[in-house]
Amino acid sequence: MALTTVPFLALFNSQPAATLRDRVCAMLRQAIANGILPAETRLPSSRLLACDLSLSRVTIEAAYSQLESEGYLSRYSGKGTFVALFPERAVRRSLPTPVPVLSARGQNIIAAGGCDDPPFPRAFAAGSPDLRAFPQRLWRRLTQQRLSAGGESLMGYGDPLGLPSLRQAVAHYLGQSRGVRCTADQVVIVTSSQQALQMIALLLCDRGDRVWLEDPGYRGAYHAFHSNGADVCTLATDEQGAIIGDDAPPRLVYLTPSHQYPTGSTLSGQRRLAWLDFARRSECWLIEDDYDSEFHYDGRPLPALQGLEERARVLYVGTFSKVLFPSLRLAYLVVPDALIEPLRRLRSLMDGHSAQLMQAVTADFIQHGHFAAHLRLMRQLYASRRNLLIDELNNKLAHRLSLFPHQGGLQLTVALRAGGERRLTQQALQHELLLPRLSPLYRQQPAQEGWMLGFSALQPAELIAAVNKLARLSY
Ligand SMILES: Cc1ncc(COP(=O)(O)O)c(C=O)c1O
Structure with missing residues (x-):
């Protein structure tokens, strides 16, 4: 390793950098990048270089330390300062940060702006349950019990369709309180209603397929279908809820029958039957988003559309975000038998399944009567x-x-x-x-x-x- 004869000093004057230290750094970076200073070249001592450039030794020391931290130089006490073994890595690091070019789908997704979740507690953020009123101690106790009684079985991979005990508990609850007709096999546990809508869009909707959405309506549903390339059309609403459209029939219709989002109306009994007839005649599917039906204050809510007739063409979506807490990230879909296996495969290709421990605790919470x-x-x-x-x-x-x-x-x-x-x-x-x-x-x-x-x-x-x-x- 030869002592350099400082062939790079001429570069010093061409550096536009602001401070003297930055100019020394830029000079050395350029000399290394151009191969004037190859790997393992020994640099002059800081005293010598300071003398050659008529700078203080402190400035050269500061520049050497900076370049050492960037990976251009290696310094050994008693031996000197050397160009690093692989300076190309540092050279590469100094290139401008590459910016990925979004696909047309990616651009479509970001153009829609995303969903804003409500901060808590903040007046008047919409849609948040009172987390201060949640039974934290009880939840901790149930979690502890699950962990103590063989928590390992919940630490491995789980069924993409959900933990059987939770599917069972949800099927029972929905049958009793919402009139939903289903077996536990038809209940699929997902992370959120949003994930449920994304999965429905992925499995049932090709680019350009028509999807009807209530107007005004839930932005999350719009995003799910729009980002998957659907032709999203609007459905007017009145005091009886969504009005059946008269243009070419869609593949999917998204509805919030118990509590229209955001107008708060309830889909009337007569309109419900008309929608079920429409779905049967036009062979489309109704997505029933029953996101907060548990909170009806003046009498009982109407039972779910899904349960109004046998084999209704309805995909039912519900969430624990409002009735328990949003970060639980648990929701569910109730689907006809033919969709169970496609959903299992799709979920296995997405994120596998929802966290098993939280599914088990939620199942216990329901089965022990705490949920009711x-x-x-x-x-x-x-x-x-x-x-x-x-x-x-x-x-x-x-x-x-x-x-x-x-x-x-x-x-x-x-x-x-x-x-x-x-x-x-x-x-x-x-x-x-x-x-x-x-x-x-x-x-x-x-x-x-x-x-x-x-x-x-x-x-x-x-x-x-x-x-x-x-x-x-x-x-
Ligand atoms: C109509 C509607 N559906 C679903 C949800 C959210 O559910 P999740 O947190 O499970 O995505 C909301 C939340 O505000 C909503 O307003």
Whole structure:
């Protein structure tokens, strides 16, 4: 390894870098990249180089240390400073960061903007259960019991269709409380309703296939079908729920029958039967998203569309995000026998299955009766919060807002009487009030302006304070 005769010094003056240290670094990087300084070349001592460049030794030391940390140089005490064995790696590191070019599908996905999940607890984030009211200690105890009683069996790979005990518990619960007709085999456990919709889109929908979606409607459903290339068409809604369209029949129809998202209406009994007839005649499938039917406050909700007739052409979707907690990441699909095996294969190619331990604890929670008790309590709690919100709005904002139907759910949709949604939402943010906007959920224009006011996660004092802030906006 020869001592260099500093053939690279001429490069120093051509470096545009700001500081002297940066110029020394840039000079050496360039000399290494150009092969003027090959691997393992010994560099002059910092004292010598400082002298040649008329700089201080401290500057050269700082430059050598910088280049050592970048992988260009190796320094050995008592031996000197050398060009590293593989300086090409460092040279490569200094190339500009490559940017992947998105596929047309990728561009389609990001253009849609993604879904925003509600922060907790924050007035008026929509759709969040009250996590402060969740029985944490009981949940911890059930988890501990599962781990103690042979947790290893839950640590291996699991069935892509879900843990049998949870499928059984869900089938029983849905039959009893929602009138869903199914066996445990027809229940498929997934991570979220969103995953269920993605899987349905992947299995049943080719590029250009027609899918009907309620308008206004749930953005998550729109994203699932749009990102898979479907031709997403809108369905108007009225006080009886979604109206059957009269253009060319679709392959899939997405509906929220118990609690239309976001208008809060309920699909009437007559309309339900009409949709089932329509599906049979046009050989399409209805997707019933029953996302928060557990929270009906004025009487019982109508039973699920899926159970209204034998062999209905319905794919039923439900979630534990609202009734337990969202980070549990457990939801379910109820499907006809012919879809069970395709779903098993698809899930095995996606992420395999949902976490086994959490599936087991959820099954125990349901089977030991805690789920029914928790639902009863939450229904009472949320009903009282909904009533409080309605009173507060009627007292303080009746001339500004009008209320959509509000028999159930975790949020109350309100219409702004005189517009100004975007401006007022911005203004509210400055006062730390989050107002989920209504108009972006409409595809057909003109869109109704308003907000979806989440109430379920807010304690009474928080609700009152939030309505006071809402009333102080400059309408
Ligand atoms: C209509 C509708 N479906 C499904 C969900 C969410 O369920 P998940 O968390 O299981 O994706 C929501 C959440 O707000 C929703 O509004």
